[in-house]
Amino acid sequence: MKRIALDMDGVLADTYQQYQHFEEKNKGRRKDPASLTGLSEFEAFPDAPVYLLQEGFFRTAPLINNCVEVVRKLNNSYELFIVSSATEFPQSLTEKQAWLNEHFPFINWRQMVFCGSKTIVSADIMIDDHFKNLDYFPGKTYLFTQPHNALADPGKHQRVSGWHELERLLL
Amino acid sequence: MKRIALDMDGVLADTYQQYQHFEEKNKGRRKDPASLTGLSEFEAFPDAPVYLLQEGFFRTAPLINNCVEVVRKLNNSYELFIVSSATEFPQSLTEKQAWLNEHFPFINWRQMVFCGSKTIVSADIMIDDHFKNLDYFPGKTYLFTQPHNALADPGKHQRVSGWHELERLLL
Numbered sequence: 001m002k003r004i005a006l007d008m009d010g011v012l013a014d015t016y017q018q019y020q021h022f023e024e025k026n027k028g029r030r031k032d033p034a035s036l037t038g039l040s041e042f043e044a045f046p047d048a049p050v051y052l053l054q055e056g057f058f059r060t061a062p063l064i065n066n067c068v069e070v071v072r073k074l075n076n077s078y079e080l081f082i083v084s085s086a087t088e089f090p091q092s093l094t095e096k097q098a099w100l101n102e103h104f105p106f107i108n109w110r111q112m113v114f115c116g117s118k119t120i121v122s123a124d125i126m127i128d129d130h131f132k133n134l135d136y137f138p139g140k141t142y143l144f145t146q147p148h149n150a151l152a153d154p155g156k157h158q159r160v161s162g163w164h165e166l167e168r169l170l171l
Numbered sequence: 172m173k174r175i176a177l178d179m180d181g182v183l184a185d186t187y188q189q190y191q192h193f194e195e196k197n198k199g200r201r202k203d204p205a206s207l208t209g210l211s212e213f214e215a216f217p218d219a220p221v222y223l224l225q226e227g228f229f230r231t232a233p234l235i236n237n238c239v240e241v242v243r244k245l246n247n248s249y250e251l252f253i254v255s256s257a258t259e260f261p262q263s264l265t266e267k268q269a270w271l272n273e274h275f276p277f278i279n280w281r282q283m284v285f286c287g288s289k290t291i292v293s294a295d296i297m298i299d300d301h302f303k304n305l306d307y308f309p310g311k312t313y314l315f316t317q318p319h320n321a322l323a324d325p326g327k328h329q330r331v332s333g334w335h336e337l338e339r340l341l342l
Contacts, residue, residue, distance in 0.1 A: 003291070005291070081288075083291070086285075087268060087280035087281070087283045087285070088280050088281075090265055090268045090280075093264035093265055093268065093285065094262070094264055094265055097258060097261050098261070108287070109258035109259050109261075109287045110258070110259075110287035111287065111288070112258040112286065112287055113284065113285075113287075114257075114258070114264065114286070115283065115285070115286075116279070116280045116282065116283055116284075119293075120174070120176070120252050120254070120284060120292055120293055120294060121291055121292075121293060122290075122291055122292060122293035123291065
């Protein structure tokens with residue numbers, strides 16, 4: 001059974017919607033979504049470092065469309081690990097685990113990895129929205145489209161634009 | 172530079188001393204240390220599952236002798252990751268990171284991995300006190316002696332009985 005290392009933020013958790021929500025809560029207005037494409041998250045939301053430290057940012061993040069139903073199927077056909085960068089923001093650790101337990105009750109604690117660098121991950125397939133994680137991975141890599149990577153050449157990675165596309169490719 | 176995956180509980184954190192401390196706090200007496208050898212941790216301390224959920228168990232654990240000075244040197248000669256089973260006990264996540272930050276300030280967040288199963292770890296060397304982690308690791312493995320494994324045949328793993336021995340072997 002092949003092993004998948006699956007990212008959380010920007011792949012399962014809709015980080016951009018959460019940035020917009022915190023932008024509105026903190027500043028009273030949302031960004032024009034069209035203005036975000038091609039910018040890094042911190043360029044698009046200069047106050048992101050503040051939002052990431054606010055209580056609930058990770059715990060209340062909305063879900064990326066269709067991810068729960070497809071992850072449930074992947075979990076039956078692959079050895080699935082959720083691998084999330086979390087140690088940079090210590091308060092995110094328990095928030096992320098509680099979020100996973102709420103939305104993905106079929107994923108157990110043995111399948112969760114909270115780390116800083118993903119270079120230590122051994123798997124056959126990695127699904128992530130960041131080149132910094134995919135570039136060092138020796139296996140098959142899927143670049144999950146998010147505004148920050150939407151204009152970039154995916155290079156050796158296979159771009160996927162949503163969970164139904166991943167479902168067609170992997171199931 | 173070779174990569175080391177280094178366990179926390181029973182290798183950096185003196186889990187047995189902490190069990191004894193909680194045993195005394197909860198029951199008014201410590202176990203005879205000689206009675207613990209060869210038993211699993213849960214056989215040796217039947218109330219361990221309760222203690223592991225009590226606030227501070229991971230945050231206030233004492234250090235294994237000499238570990239800080241040797242880990243500091245390893246950190247200069249190897250690509251070092253601290254890889255700790257933590258997701259089974261969600262409250263341990265932030266306690267473990269705070270503990271590492273306190274005692275190992277030279278270890279940064281990129282070097283920390285909190286997981287459930289260590290089968291996903293890619294490294295050259297693993298140092299751990301549990302066969303369940305070492306047995307699936309394809310690289311060089313060191314079995315760190317603790318009472319629960321003290322009577323076991325180390326098999327393909329190299330037994331080490333403390334941090335000065337690891338220092339001689341690795342530095």
